[in-house]
Amino acid sequence: MRGTDETSGSLFSYVDLEERIPPRHPLRKIRQVVNDALVSLDVEFEALYTDFGRPSIPPERLIRASLLQILFSVRSERQLMEQMDYNLMFRWFVGLGIDDPVWVPTVFTKNRDRLLTTEMSRKVMAAILAHREVAPLLSGEHFSVDGTLVKAWASMKSFQPKVDATPPDDEGPGDPPAPDTPPETEPSNSPARTDPMPGNSHRHRNAEVDFKGEKRSNATHVSTTDPDARLYKKSPGTGAMLCFIGHALMENRSGMVVQGDLTQADGHAERKAALDMIHRHSPGSTRRLTLGADKGYDASGFVSDLRQACVTPHVAQKARYSAIDGRTTRHESYALSQKHRKRIEEPFGWAKTVGGMAQTMYRGIDRVRSRFILTMAANNLARLPRLLGA
Structure with missing residues (x-):
């Protein structure tokens, strides 16, 4: 029997x-x-x-809401507040009751900026x-490191020549007007003409700019x-863009990111950043650690700094002038590190496709x-249900 399409009046x-x-x-x-972790941060x-x-x-609610925004690819705080108003699952995760009002987006943004510092x-x-269930999944000896470009919230048109603090004064008070200055005309009694179509005015257009042949660098230009x-590119076959570099230190057992950082490019x-993260994660460690990385980290200074810090540099060898020799590559652990280090691309891919880090919406480092x-941290949380068999 066909059911009736009636509007519920409850x-x-x-x-x-x-x-x-x-x-x-x-x-x-x-x-x-997340709740257990936030309880430990109560102090x-x-x-x-x-x-x-x-x-x-x-x-606690602000951090849950920020993690929810990343996990579900919500592109703005305004849209997050809108979805929290009608999405019961969002309310349940954040901790709001079914009748609790949601926050004003600007209030949420200001509170987030004060709380969620680096x-x-x-x-x-x-x-x-x-966490008691997460800690057993981690390795304390074998790590991998890598970096990825995070596109800045700035267009190439904003990359303008730097302005000196004291610009030269080319024209004095008695100098004649510049050649391109229109001549003065007598005031007219007729009312000024107003364009009924503002879109036709060139003042409202996004001006077209031709960068061909113009040399631009971080030394002479700024956004x-x-x-x-900073204007930067990682590979020779790609174009430079205004960006930052995000860094991650991953443990090799479960592929969890244990340290993160972001710097200018x-x-x-x-x-x-790799040295800073390994020192921050294992300060004064007496155990021999291993650190896997790609060829970009194959530099003599970096390799010697790792060895002084009791870290074995499992860095991929360059074809010429490599700082890694047979003392490192002959061991089986070197081949294992090179195999596992490639998994660090997975958190970067997740952060850009799901977490909204392909191009950041924020300004300022x-x-x-x-x-x-x-x-x-949200990427680690997204992997926990499967790792824990929940």
């Missing part, structure tokens, strides 16, 4: 949000790990807020990795949209860095 629901989420939904395990949150004033967005993003990642972005950034680290 105003109230007596079903809890917890019961509406399927028992085997992957977000259940992710939410459990850190307490130190950031005062005992008086207007209550802010709870930091240091706090690193603490969130460390708390997730220190007016994001001054922290230059030829030495990847090697310097501090904001982009904190977002990149949180995206690496």
Whole structure:
């Protein structure tokens, strides 16, 4: 028998949000790990807020909402607030009741900028990795490192010549007007003509620019949209773009990212960031560690710094003038590191296709860095349900 298409007139629901989420939904395990990690950061949150004033967005809910935005590829905070208003699963994950109002997007953005600094993003990642169910999955001795370009939120048209602090004064008070200055005319009594079609005015157009033959470099030019972005390319067959370099340190057992960083783009950034991340993750380690990397890290200075830090450099050899010799390549562990290091491309691919890091929506290296680290933490969370068999 055919059912009737009638509009339900019920105003109230007596079903809890917890019961509406399927028992085997992957977000259940992710939410459990995130909640336990945030409980361990309660002291850190307490130190950031005062005992008086207007209550802010709870930091736990703000971090859950930011992770949800990355996991579900929500492109903006405004769209995130819109979906949280009607998506019961989003409300359940963040911790909002079915009748709780969502936040104003600008209020959410300002609270996020105050809370999710680079240091706090690193603490969130460390708390997730220190979870009692996650820590046994990690290797403490074998790691891989790599970097990827993160396109800046700035166009090539914004890459303009740098302006000197004291520009030369070519025209004095008594100098004649420049040749291209239109001559002055007598004032007219007729009203000024207004264009009824603003779109026809050239002032409203995005001006066309021809860069052919113009030499531009980071020494002479800077982006007016994001001054922290740099013109850079990693391979000779591609075009340069305004970007940052995101870095990740991965442990080789489960392929989890244990450290993340983001720096300005230059030829030495990847090697310097690799040293910083390995020292930050294992400060003063007495155990012999291994670090796998591609040929871009095959530099004598970088290899010697790793050996002084008690780290075996399992770096891919260059065809000529390699700093890696038979003392390293003869061991079977070197071949294993070269096999496992390629898995570090998976977090980068996930971050760009799902996490929104193909082109960042943020400006300024501090904001982009904190977002990149949180995206690496979200990538770890996305893999946990399968790794834990949930």
